[in-house]
Amino acid sequence: MKKKLLTLAAIALLSITGYAQKLVIKGSDTVLPLTQKEAENYMKKNKANNVTVIGGGSGVGIAALLDGTTDIAMSSRKLKMSERMKLQEAGKSAKEVIVAYDALSVIAHPSNKVGKLTREQLEDIYTGKIKNWKQVGGDDMQIIVYSRETSSGTYEFFKEHVLNSKNYASSVLNMPATGAIIQSVSQTKGAIGYVGLAYADKSVKDIAVSYDKGKTYVLASMENALNKTYPIVRPLYYYYSTSVEKKVKPFLDFIMSQEGQNIVSSVGYIPIKK
Numbered sequence: 463m464k465k466k467l468l469t470l471a472a473i474a475l476l477s478i479t480g481y482a483q484k485l486v487i488k489g490s491d492t493v494l495p496l497t498q499k500e501a502e503n504y505m506k507k508n509k510a511n512n513v514t515v516i517g518g519g520s521g522v523g524i525a526a527l528l529d530g531t532t533d534i535a536m537s538s539r540k541l542k543m544s545e546r547m548k549l550q551e552a553g554k555s556a557k558e559v560i561v562a563y564d565a566l567s568v569i570a571h572p573s574n575k576v577g578k579l580t581r582e583q584l585e586d587i588y589t590g591k592i593k594n595w596k597q598v599g600g601d602d603m604q605i606i607v608y609s610r611e612t613s614s615g616t617y618e619f620f621k622e623h624v625l626n627s628k629n630y631a632s633s634v635l636n637m638p639a640t641g642a643i644i645q646s647v648s649q650t651k652g653a654i655g656y657v658g659l660a661y662a663d664k665s666v667k668d669i670a671v672s673y674d675k676g677k678t679y680v681l682a683s684m685e686n687a688l689n690k691t692y693p694i695v696r697p698l699y700y701y702y703s704t705s706v707e708k709k710v711k712p713f714l715d716f717i718m719s720q721e722g723q724n725i726v727s728s729v730g731y732i733p734i735k736k
Contacts (some may be wrong), residue, residue, distance in 0.1 A: 474580075485713055488516040489536030490525015490615050490639045492564055492658040493698050496729050497536055503725060504716045513713065517639065520615030527701055528552060533710055535701040538564065539615035555704045561717050563732035564692040565659040567618065567682035569666040570646070571651045576600040578670040578679040581693075584624050587654060595652065608643050608655035611636040615725030619696050620656055659687070660730030687732045695732065 487497055494517040501513035516532075523535035524545050541549075541556065550557050568584065570576065576598055579587075586592040587605055596602045609630060610617040617636075621627060639641045640661045647653040648665035655666075659682050662668060670679035686692035692708040702710050716722050723733040 480666065483511045483643070483712075485511065485513045485534070485710065485711060486516070486532045487513065487534040487536060487700075488518065488526045488532040489534075490538045490698070491517045491610075492519040492538040492616055492660075493536035493561075493700075495660055496562060496698070496726060496731050499725055499729050500717050500722060501713075503721070506575040507679060507716075508712070512654045519611065519613040520559055521613035524701065527556065528554075530703075533702060533706050535700060536712075537615050537699045538696060539584045539618045539700060540699065556701050557704055557707070559700045559702075559714060559718075560697040560734060561700050561714075562723075562726045562734060563687065563695055564698050565682040565684075565687040565692050565732065566616065566624075566656055566696065567659050567672055568654070568656050568694075569647050569662060570654050570669055571647060572665070574666045574667055575650055576669065577667070578672065580672045580676050581624060584671070585626060585628060588620075588625055588634060589628050590633060595629055603652045605655040606648050607631070607634045608634050608653060609634045610640065610643065610656075610728050611638055616640070616656070616658065623694065623696070624656075652703060658684075658686070659733075661678065684727070684730070698731070 471692040494515065497515045501515050505511055505513055520537040520539055523537055524541065526532035528548055567680060568579065574595070576595060579598060583592060583598050588607060592598060593605055594602060595605055621630065637646065640657050643655040643657055644661055644663065644666060648654045668681050670681045671693060672679045680686050680692045682692055682694070687695050700714065726733040
């Protein structure tokens with residue numbers, strides 16, 4: 463009986479101090495590899511805690527925040543006004559934290575002769591005005607255009623900041639995950655796509671981008687994102703309800719610590735703290 467009471471007291475103490483926690487984090491596929499690595503290191507230091515990390519897209523994470531099935535929503539875009547209104551209607555107050563930055567890399571098949579594109583050319587490719595690589599200095603070959611699906615924050619960001627908020631062409635192929643874009647572009651000679659810098663690998667070719675109508679072209683890289691010469695850089699967000707602030711704070715504190723920000727760099731994202 464005495465042993466049982468001690469066990470119960472220990473459980474109660476863990477609950478009070480917040481050391482025994484089950485945390486659910488859901489949302490952006492862009493933020494997913496970073497959060498997985500952060501969670502892995504956090505759990506090594508806090509063995510009584512369990513952090514579950516699930517992808518699916520920014521919209522999926524925010525929907526989960528609305529219905530209370532996640533503690534933290536990962537997002538590669540800011541909350542929309544409609545989402546803020548829904549939170550307000552549900553009597554919830556959400557807090558926003560920028561945990562890192564990400565450069566969005568434009569990619570093509572490795573055999574593609576084209577190594578650089580202006581923002582205007584990217585807009586014309588994704589809105590369907592440019593359909594063949596020969597129109598931008600490449601071979602006479604149809605451009606196969608890949609994008610993230612509409613629930614993705616990356617889709618929204620690319621539309622707003624690269625397409626100047628113009629609509630994607632109906633011919634654009636929407637992929638359910640960033641990994642699917644890498645795979646498709648690497649296997650399709652005429653393909654073009656966009657992915658978070660941390661996902662880009664040697665199976666695809668990085669395209670240098672110009673935001674000054676072709677005067678200067680810059681490749682996506684950690685260095686170019688940090689020195690602000692690469693133009694397609696965005697913040698990565700966590701959103702959580704104020705009602706679970708005490709629960710999520712230890713994990714957030716870990717990410718914002720020097721150790722956590724070192725992990726940001728090691729995974730291929732741009733840290734807030736250098």
